[in-house]
Amino acid sequence: MRKVRVDLAVAAGVAAVLALIASAELGGRSGIGAYLWAAALGVLMLWRRRHSRTVLILTLSGLFAYYAAGFPAIGVAVPLAAALYSAAEAGHRRIAVVTVLIAMVVSVFFRLREGQDFGVVVLYDGIGHLALMAAAIALGELVRARRRIAALTGRQIELEAERRVHEHNQELSRELHDAIGHALTVAAIQANVARQEAPHRPDAAVTALDHVARALSDALDELRGTVRRLRAGPSLGDLGALMDTARDAGFRVRADIEPVEDPETAATAYRLVREAVTNVLRHSAGHSIAVEIREDDGILLVSVEDDGTPSGPEAAGAGLTGLRERVAAAGGQLDAGPVEHGWRVSAALPLAVAR
Numbered sequence: 001m002r003k004v005r006v007d008l009a010v011a012a013g014v015a016a017v018l019a020l021i022a023s024a025e026l027g028g029r030s031g032i033g034a035y036l037w038a039a040a041l042g043v044l045m046l047w048r049r050r051h052s053r054t055v056l057i058l059t060l061s062g063l064f065a066y067y068a069a070g071f072p073a074i075g076v077a078v079p080l081a082a083a084l085y086s087a088a089e090a091g092h093r094r095i096a097v098v099t100v101l102i103a104m105v106v107s108v109f110f111r112l113r114e115g116q117d118f119g120v121v122v123l124y125d126g127i128g129h130l131a132l133m134a135a136a137i138a139l140g141e142l143v144r145a146r147r148r149i150a151a152l153t154g155r156q157i158e159l160e161a162e163r164r165v166h167e168h169n170q171e172l173s174r175e176l177h178d179a180i181g182h183a184l185t186v187a188a189i190q191a192n193v194a195r196q197e198a199p200h201r202p203d204a205a206v207t208a209l210d211h212v213a214r215a216l217s218d219a220l221d222e223l224r225g226t227v228r229r230l231r232a233g234p235s236l237g238d239l240g241a242l243m244d245t246a247r248d249a250g251f252r253v254r255a256d257i258e259p260v261e262d263p264e265t266a267a268t269a270y271r272l273v274r275e276a277v278t279n280v281l282r283h284s285a286g287h288s289i290a291v292e293i294r295e296d297d298g299i300l301l302v303s304v305e306d307d308g309t310p311s312g313p314e315a316a317g318a319g320l321t322g323l324r325e326r327v328a329a330a331g332g333q334l335d336a337g338p339v340e341h342g343w344r345v346s347a348a349l350p351l352a353v354a355r
Helices: 002-023 031-047 051-068 077-089 093-113 119-199 202-232 235-247 263-283 315-316 320-329
Strands: 251-257 287-294 299-306 333-339 343-351
Touching: 002 031, 002 077, 002 287, 031 077, 031 263, 051 077, 051 093, 077 093, 077 263, 119 202, 119 235, 119 263, 202 320, 235 251, 235 263, 235 287, 263 299, 263 320, 263 343, 320 333, 320 343
Parallel strands: 251 287
Antiparallel strands: 287 299, 299 343, 333 343
16 A cells, blocks of 8 residues: 555656646746646656556657657656666666666757757756766665565575574484483383293382383373474574574664573564564664563563664565464464554563463
């Protein structure tokens, strides 16, 4: 919805600026036709995101048609700037540069042919128009590059999380192998002892079988604990790599994280912080991130706040739908929205003891 509002504002702004310039009647009379043409060039901006190349070509063609109709001068850069930005943002830098060259060559050629002063046309107006259009392309390229960097940073976070989970699982598998291997070895030895002693010393056989039962019970306990930890997934200790990634991206990070004994709740908190920080890196224009995890009367409170404004509501909420469902399934509540100095994602998760 916000993108629609932005596009409407850009369209209205382009139309208003062109109409205002045309009203000065430099080099011709404006009339209703000039204003309608200005409005048409503005309306084209409504499709600049989805069809950036087409809008750019139509804008250039419309500009030439405007001048061919004898309407007042409105320059070259202003009508093309928004379309050039959108084309560069969408990755069509080559066609944007070609459009600038065509517009400048045609404009300079016809103005010089009409007898206008070379210094004014080339050294004054030409350099100014060229600088404005180059700035529009550069801005589009910067926005596109920032989004790509943010996407790569998000992927880096995901890969780091996967690596941590893999290492965690490997550690659990080693622990499980050692513990259960030891228990089963003890059980096998004691079972052999019971078999050998049963005919001669029944009491020794019973003692050996008690050792077997105890060893098997310990193995089952270890197996159940390992399964619980595997189901729980990552822990809050894995957030260190995530905080380092945010710092490497240029953010100031403040983390106040209390230890959580409940593995399932800790894993949910980890995933929530990871998703929230990833969204900050991808979409926020801020410079700092504050992460807080603390327990309050059987409730785990999780908060991730940054000092920037995302590019749109869908940006801050992207990827949080699954977390919202996960938090709700655990009996908690998740909120995401603007605060006084930025954006905050927060959740209240009941701990297992409280549940």
